[in-house]
Amino acid sequence: MGAAVLVNLAVFMWFLVGATSNFQRSLDLVGMPIMLLCGILSLMINMISIVVLIRKWNSQLSISTMIYGVIFIFILIFCTPAFINALEHTVKPEQVESDPFSRTSDQKYAYNLVIINMSQRNNQVNLIVKKVSDPAVKKTIPLDLDAKEIAALTTGPGSDWQWTVLEPTEKPEIYKLTTTEKLGIHKVYMIDIAEGDILRNEVSVK
Numbered sequence: 001m002g003a004a005v006l007v008n009l010a011v012f013m014w015f016l017v018g019a020t021s022n023f024q025r026s027l028d029l030v031g032m033p034i035m036l037l038c039g040i041l042s043l044m045i046n047m048i049s050i051v052v053l054i055r056k057w058n059s060q061l062s063i064s065t066m067i068y069g070v071i072f073i074f075i076l077i078f079c080t081p082a083f084i085n086a087l088e089h090t091v092k093p094e095q096v097e098s099d100p101f102s103r104t105s106d107q108k109y110a111y112n113l114v115i116i117n118m119s120q121r122n123n124q125v126n127l128i129v130k131k132v133s134d135p136a137v138k139k140t141i142p143l144d145l146d147a148k149e150i151a152a153l154t155t156g157p158g159s160d161w162q163w164t165v166l167e168p169t170e171k172p173e174i175y176k177l178t179t180t181e182k183l184g185i186h187k188v189y190m191i192d193i194a195e196g197d198i199l200r201n202e203v204s205v206k
Contacts, residue, residue: 095119098128099182100159104175106168107132109193113163113183115147123147127164127177129193139196143177143189151184166191174199 098114109129116124125145131137155161163183167176173194179187190199 097153099155099161099163101130102162102166103132104166104168108168109166109175110135111164111166115150115153118147118150118153121148127166127191129166129191129196139193141191141196141198143187144198145185145187149185153184154182 094116096116099112101110101112103110111129114126125143125147127141129139162180165178175191177189177191192199
C-alpha cells in the first residue's frame with residue numbers, strides 16, 4: 001500500500017516536470033485536462049491512502065481489505081494516463097524554427113533568424129550571420145527579444161520570405177536589423193557584425 005502511494009506521487013511529479021519541460025512553460029491543452037482529471041483525483045486518493053496507513057486499520061477485517069483493494073485499483077487507474085503522458089513529454093527535443101537565408105544588399109553576408117523553444121520561458125532568438133565569401137565563418141548573435149511576445153508568426157510560401165531584413169549602414173561592419181510583418185512584432189537593432197553583438201535597440205514596438 002505504501003509503495004503504491006509513493007509510486008503514484010513519483011509519477012505525478014514526473015508528469016508535472018515533463019509536461020512543463022522542467023517548469024519552463026505552462027501546461028498545454030493536453031496536460032491541463034490530465035492534471036485536472038487524473039492529477040487532482042490521484043492526490044485525493046493518496047491522501048485517503050495515507051489516512052488509512054496512519055490509522056493502521058486491521059487488514060484482517062474483510063471491509064478493510066476491500067477498502068485497500070479498491071484504493072489500490074484506483075491508484076493504478078489514475079496513474080496510467082499520467083504515466084503515459086509523462087513518458088511522451090519528459091524527453092522533448094528543442095523546437096527550432098527559422099526563416100530562409102537571405103543576403104544583405106552589399107552581398108557580404110547571408111543571414112537568417114532562429115527561434116528556439118518559442119512557447120517556453122527559456123526561449124532564444126538568435127541572428128545567424130555567415131560571410132558570403134567564406135560560409136565557414138558563422139556568428140550567432142542573441143537578440144534581446146522574448147519569443148513569447150511574438151503575436152503571430154507566419155512563414156512562406158516558398159523560400160522568398162524573411163522574418164528580418166539586415167541592411168548595411170554608413171559605418172563599416174555596423175548593420176541595421178529590422179523585423180518584418182511575418183515575425184508579428186516590430187523591432188529594430190543595430191548589429192556589430194565584427195563583434196557579433198547588439199549595439200543598441202532603437203525601436204521596440206509591438
